[in-house]
Amino acid sequence: MNKPSVRIYLGVFCLALLTACSEDKLPLVCLPESEVNQTIDVSGGEFKFGDNRYYPNEGPVKVTRVADFNxxxxxxxxxxxxxFVDATDYVTAAERGLSDVDFPEIPPEYRVPGSMVFVAPDLDKPSSPATWWQFVSGANWQHPEGPDSSIEGKEAHPVVQITHTDAIAxxxxxxxxxxxEAEWEYASRGGLESASFSWGxxxxxxxxxxxxxxxxxxxYNNMNEDGFVGSSPVGCFAANGLGLYDTTGNVWEWTDTAYGPDRKRDYGAEGYDPQQPGVTVKTLKGGSFLCSDNYCQRFRPAARQAQDATLASSHIGFRTAADITVYQ
Known part of the structure; x- marks a missing residue:
């Protein structure tokens, strides 16, 4: 297990990768509430999984088959x-803080409830990835940026500050x-197998x-041309060819696939990330509202990023899936 300072540094470093991740200033219409809680059946098939044109961890491309899924x-x-919380009294990892059983080497002051929050740097101050992210005590899904923030009025925004375990629950x-990851990428492509983006x-x-x-x-400078500084309500931008919304940007999404630095082999149930060895890492997809043209360009179906399964942040959410047989 990593020492506290090392684990915190690695968490910040990897979050930095995740951030790196017109005339019409505002979207015309966001998805009505009646259409939010819906699912889509996806007919399975073979597709070219990955992309050799961008980051090394996206390749090599391999033909992969997925079964029908929802x-x-x-x-x-x-x-x-x-x-879900109202029905089950579930408490997220960020609300609980780090367990002394799971993290015995971490001092109590580092185990307080809270999570990682993006803080834009000042233009006149030195900046590095380590300064973009801060652990904020009291940050959780109800208070995504800390105790003074709220989700009131943002019921249609994607939930964030969710760990992999929280999403599974x-x-x-x-x-x-x-x-x-294969299902997610297949669905995100929307039928455009070799296109860079979900729309072309x-x-x-x-x-x-x-x-x-x-x-x-x-x-430093978000020009806000899409009408949003942080997350947006779901469904404010056009759906892809399968009818899915926001598989590009808004928030990163957990998958159930362990991460590996390439697609050449299986890296086991815990995955492997050279930047954070010894940590269970899962694969995130889709990019977020922090992805830009000048820094990461990970707002593409094939793009992928490692994330410590135990860590949440202010720009990571998820969507769910199921085998088609569940609904037959």
Whole structure:
């Protein structure tokens, strides 16, 4: 197990990778509430999994088959997650703090309830990835940026500050699960097998905004051309070819696939990330509102990122999936 200072540093480093991740300033219409809690059946098949044109961890491309499956139309919202908590009294990892059983080497002062929050640096101060993220005591899904923040009025926004275990708990409550990376990527492509983006080759911010991402020079200047500084309500941008919303940007999404630095082999149930060895890492997909043209460009179906399964942050959410047979 990593020492406290090392684990905190690695968490910040990897979150930095995740951030790196027009005339029409505002989306015309966001998805009505009646359409948020819906799922879509996806017919399985073979597809080209990965991409050799961008980051090394996205390749090599391999032909992969997925079975028929069902997936949420949108990211899970604050309102949906609240229904789960109200029904089960579930307490998330960020609300509990770190367990002395699971993290015996970490001093008590580092085990307080809270989570990681993105804080944009000042233009006139030195900046590095380590300064973009801060552990904020009291940050959790109800207070995504700390105790002074709230989700009131943001019931349709994607829930964040959720660990992999938290996401699984919600999914199991519904008799569902998290999608595999292959399922997620297959669905995100929307039938466009070799395209860079879910809609084709045109970048997200060319012309009318196609997704909630960072416009401007990250991390200093968000020009807010898509109408949102942080997360947006789900379904404010056009759906892909299968009818899924926000598989590009808004918030990163957990999958149930262990992460490996390439697609050449299976890295086991705990995965492997060279930047955080000894840590159980899962694969995130989709990018977030912090992904920009100048820093990470991970707002593509094939893009992927490692994340410590025990850590939450202010830009990571999820959607659920299920085998089609569950609904037959």
């Amino acid at each position: 997936i949420d139309k949108t990211e899970v919202t604050n309102g949906q997650f609240k229904s 919600y999914a199991q409550w519904l008799g569902r699960r998290l999608p595999t 080759e045109e970048p997200p911010n060319a012309g009318k905004s196609k997704a909630n991402t960072w416009q401007g020079r990250f991390p």
